[in-house]
Amino acid sequence: MAHTDGARGGGSRIPVGELRPGDHVALLHASDEERAAVLRGFLLGGVAEEHKILYLVHAEGPDGPRELLRECGLAALPGASEGQLQVLRPADLAQPSGELAPAGPRDPAALLGSLRAAAERARGEGYRALRVTGDLCTALCDGRDASRLLRYEALLAEEFDHGGTLAVCQCDARRCDTAALDAFASVHPRSVEVDPLVRTAELVVVRTFDPPGLRIEGVVDTASHRHLRDALQSVASVRGDVRLEMSGVEFLDLAGLRLLMTFARARAARHCTVELTGVPSHLLHVITLIGWDRTPGLRLGAAHAC
Template identity: 65%
Template sequence: MAHPHGVRRRVHVGDLQPGDHACLLFESDEERASILRDFVLAGLDAEDKILYLSGAEDPPGPGALWDECRLTSVPGGPAGRVEIVRLAEFLTGCGQLEPAALMRRLRNAAERSREEGYRALRVAGDLCAALHDGHGATGALGVARLLRYEALLAEEFSSGGALAVCQYDIRHCEPAALDAFASAHARSVEADPLVRTAGLVVVRTYRPQGLRIEGVVEAAVHRQLRDALRSVAAVRGDVRLEMSRVEFLDLGGLRLLMTFARARAARHATVELGGLPPHLRQVITLVGWDRTPGLRLGDAHAC
């Protein structure tokens, strides 16, 4: 599936490796917090140090970032593992980013993390604060300076001593700027899978709200699929289950989807089965499950 803003390859955020330079285009605080949480957890597991670029005038401390990621129970907490840096420190008096100054700061942080014994430095942050002029509009000069920073970052991090996820809020960036930023990254990131077995992957999606289901659904994974469906049960409004990569779905799995649809109907919402392979659409129609309350069959999967 092509990314809506042209990023060439999508990767689970927990699968990033030193040397990777990826972007996250998000449009909800929930989406950003979820993926940031996965990014931080992967860093803890890999013995990385984490640097967060804060766009706030008064950035939160490491403990507040831990709270935002819902990692308050992680042993050791943020002590020594997280550094918060104000993006405003690298803006001119006119609010324009100074790419070289920011890169020097990140280079020094990466060198220091290696001296402290960490595997690599992980960098994340919402960069939209570096884009806008005094009237809140996205200025061409701001875009050009930020693209310069992205180019420097990709070159610097290619050595493998660090990795970065550059975050851009779709709500606060113009489409042309988003396309430019997406093109500056070889990868985009998404949340780590809710389910990842030898045959099945289920990933939380946010645009639209729902799940992407890939692979084989059989009795051995019914519990995992049920848990994944429960994770989006509280979503307000309609939910979409993207199913174009489903290779096999047994009757037990279909019943789980019908039960989920009825529960959505009770909340005055629907669940759309998108990208259904023709054989699954045919089965659902033949047994009459296409008339299930709360269920909507979306676009068919193109063969």
């Protein structure tokens, strides 16, 4: 199932578990929970793939690996080798060998050179690739540095075509204005998201965070009711209202629709609602036909053409 439509911060989405060397993607998040969930996948995936992992701190951020793991809700990084994860300021990038003297923390060309050197070092240390992430938000929100940052991103994009490094550029959408977000999105061909809760040939269900909920794509029938029920269960304890985004639903049978209604009732019992958005118009017709539009806790958003 392709993740193609309506991705925030880029033309398409890629699950964090599918990132490969050469990928350069945006993590445009609006909640700490979302950032932590993606970074968890980024770190665990890095260990599994035997990648060197660099976390670049521009202004504010974790002081070291321990702090980073805590932010991501991880007690440890099982299987990681000594020094596999490093938290650095960009200026520190060249420090271990001292070969490169960075011209400044925000100089695009210098930073790129440092990154390239770090990638070579990582390979020298026996890692299969380098994966880098960092929060670019602070720079973006400073109008003077935004253009420099974007130049840097453009250079990065070229660099990553060669395939030895992968990068996840974080941006906290709550801290940037629309113009900055658009600029950020324009230089990232894809955005990264959490790994799907469900990924079968027929059905993909992805946890979403702003607002909290699920994105349901593909086919729900007898073969996948169990998957949908489990996915709904995973957001059952979310505080507040939940949104189920359904514009990618190709087919949903009556029993599957009932699972959504049962979920809404359970939310209503906790004084919360479930909003269904992008519901195919024929399913809105069916919901109304049965009288399920009066289900407690259910809110129906705009329809989606068949």
